[in-house]
Amino acid sequence: xxxxxxxxxxxxxxxxTPLICLWPQRLLFIGPLGEVAPHRHxxxxxxxxxxxxxxxxxxxxxxWRQAQTALVxxxxxxxxxxxxxxxxxxxxxxxxxxxxxxxxxxxxEPCFDLxxxxxxxxxxxxxxxxxxxxxxxxxxxxxxxxxLYPQVNALDARVAQTIGLxxxxxxxxxxxxxxxxxxxxxxxxxxxxxxxxxxxPLRRFRIWIRFRHALERIAAGASLxxxxxxxxxxxxxxxxxxxxxxxxVSPASVLAGATPPSILMRP
Numbered sequence: 644x645x646x647x648x649x650x651x652x653x654x655x656x657x658x659x660t661p662l663i664c665l666w667p668q669r670l671l672f673i674g675p676l677g678e679v680a681p682h683r684h685x686x687x688x689x690x691x692x693x694x695x696x697x698x699x700x701x702x703x704x705x706x707w708r709q710a711q712t713a714l715v716x717x718x719x720x721x722x723x724x725x726x727x728x729x730x731x732x733x734x735x736x737x738x739x740x741x742x743x744x745x746x747x748x749x750x751x752e753p754c755f756d757l758x759x760x761x762x763x764x765x766x767x768x769x770x771x772x773x774x775x776x777x778x779x780x781x782x783x784x785x786x787x788x789x790x791l792y793p794q795v796n797a798l799d800a801r802v803a804q805t806i807g808l809x810x811x812x813x814x815x816x817x818x819x820x821x822x823x824x825x826x827x828x829x830x831x832x833x834x835x836x837x838x839x840x841x842x843x844p845l846r847r848f849r850i851w852i853r854f855r856h857a858l859e860r861i862a863a864g865a866s867l868x869x870x871x872x873x874x875x876x877x878x879x880x881x882x883x884x885x886x887x888x889x890x891x892v893s894p895a896s897v898l899a900g901a902t903p904p905s906i907l908m909r910p
Contacts, residue, residue, distance in 0.1 A: 659673075659771050659772050660674075660902060660904065660905050661673065661674025661675070661897075661902060661903075661904035661905070662674065662770075662771055662774060662904055662905050662906075662907065663858060663862075663904045663905070663906045663907070664770075664774060664906075664907045664909060665855070665858060665859060665862065665906065665907070665908050665909065666909045666910070667910070668735060668736040668738075668739045668740075668741070669733070669734065669735050669736065669741065670733070670734045670855065670858070671731065671732070671733050671734075672731070672732040672733075672897070672904070673693070673729065673730070673731045673732075673767065673770070673771045674729060674730070674897075674904060675725070675728065675729055675730070676723070676725045676730055676732075676892060676897075677725060677726050677892075678722075678723070678724055678725070678726060679722060679723035679724075679725060679890075679891035679892055680722060680887065680891045680892070681702060681720055681721065681722045681891065682720070682721070682722075682887070682888060682889060682890055682891035683717075683718050683719060683720045683721070683888075683889070684715070684717055684718070684719075684734070684851075684889055684890070685717055685718075685737060685747075685843045685847040685848055685850065685851035685889065686717050686734040686735060686736060686737050686745075686747060686843070686851060687714065687715065687716050687717045687734070687735065687737075687740075687744075687745045687746065687747050687750050688714070688715050688717075688732060688733070688734055689712070689713075689714050689731075689732070689733040689734075689744075689745065689789070690712065690713045690714075690715070690723070690725075690730060690731070690732055691711070691712050691730065691731040691732075691733070691760070691763060691764055691767055692710075692711050692712070692725075692727065692728070692729075692730055692764070693728065693729040693730060693731055693764060693767055693768050693771070694727055694728025694729045694730075695725075695726075695727015695728040696709050696710065696711060696727055697709070697710050697711065697712065697713045697723070697725065697730065698723065698724035698725070698727075699713050699715065699721055699722075699723055699753070699755075700721060700722045700723075700724075701719065701720070701721050701753060702719075702720035702721060702722075707724065708755055710755040710756045711756055711760055711764065712755065712756055712757045712760045712763070712764075712788075713753065713754070713755050714744060714745075714750070714753060714754040714755075714757060715753050716747065716750045716751055716752065716753065717737060717747035717750075717842055717843050718747070718842075718843060718844075718847075719753060721753075722891065723891065729771070731767040731771075733745075733785070736851070736852075736855075737841045737842055737843045737848060737851070738798060738802075738803075738806055738840075738841045738848070739795055740792065741785075741791065741792060742785065742786070742789035742790050742791060742792070743789070743790040743791075743792060744757075744788075744789040744790055745789060746842065747841060747842030747843050748839075748840070748841060748842030749842070750842075757788050757789075758788065759784070759787045759788040760788060762784050762787065762788075763784040763785065763787070763788045765784075766780050766781045766783075766784035766785075767781065767784075769781075774905075774907055778909070798840050798841075799836060799840050801826040801827070801828060801833070801836065802826075802836060802837050802840045802841065804825065804826060805822050805825070805826055805833065805837065805845070806848075806852075808822060808825060809822070809848075809849050809852060810852055813852070813853055813856055813873075813874050813875035814872075814873070814874075814875045815875075816875055819833070819834070819845070822845075833845070847889075850885055850889065851889070853874040853875050853876065853885075854874070854885075854886065854889070856870075856873065856874040856875075857870040857871055857873070857874040857876075857882070858870075858906065859908070860873050860874065861898060861906060862906035862907075862908055867879065867882075867894060867895065867898060867899060882894065883895075
């Protein structure tokens with residue numbers, strides 16, 4: 644009688660490439676991150692475990708908190724242990740938040756295990772696998788979990804002008820005194836007004852928009868070093884130190900390495 648040989652085992656499914664998606668005023672990373680050193684963001688961050696769980700340790704606490712989702716306010720010092728697998732990390736620029744829960748001005752306390760997290764996790768998984776197909780579903784899941792502003796809150800005209808000046812020429816690095824003079828304010832008054840309006844210090848905000856610009860340059864094909872200079876950083880070392888202070892990891896570990904991320908620009 645013929646002998647039936649066992650079928651060969653199916654090859655394990657390959658994990659999707661890490662993904663960075665850039666919208667105007669928003670940023671999403673999906674991929675492995677591992678251990679993340681203590682850091683503080685210029686924007687509120689949403690963490691969603693797509694494999695394993697999110698482990699967060701706030702600077703004011705000794706214990707680790709474990710959750711499927713975590714919302715950490717801008718400026719909150721924290722460390723992460725994301726060795727369980729793939730994590731989605733979502734930011735909204737402080738000056739134009741799409742979601743009330745992501746407002747750096749209004750969100751003060753960390754939140755864990757958000758309502759509506761299961762559909763959000765699935766939408767993020769689908770988006771990671773097929774980012775060109777899952778945009779509408781992801782937007783609905785984000786709005787359900789985080790809320791959605793009916794319209795963007797207008798900034799004080801002097802703060803809006805200051806942001807425009809900083810964005811217009813990142814390499815110029817206008818000093819605080821020049822920004823304050825353009826706004827017809829004292830430097831201390833401009834700093835106070837800026838933080839009151841956006842929820843973050845002016846200096847940290849400027850570094851944030853430089854990182855966004857660097858990512859846009861990398862998406863266009865620039866090297867890490869070229870992107871850092873174009874975004875106004877004095878050197879690649881300056882860029883690396885600032886990146887780790889804000890994100891807790893080195894830029895090379897996220898943007899280069901054996902499996903560099905796919906960077907997607909969205910309108």
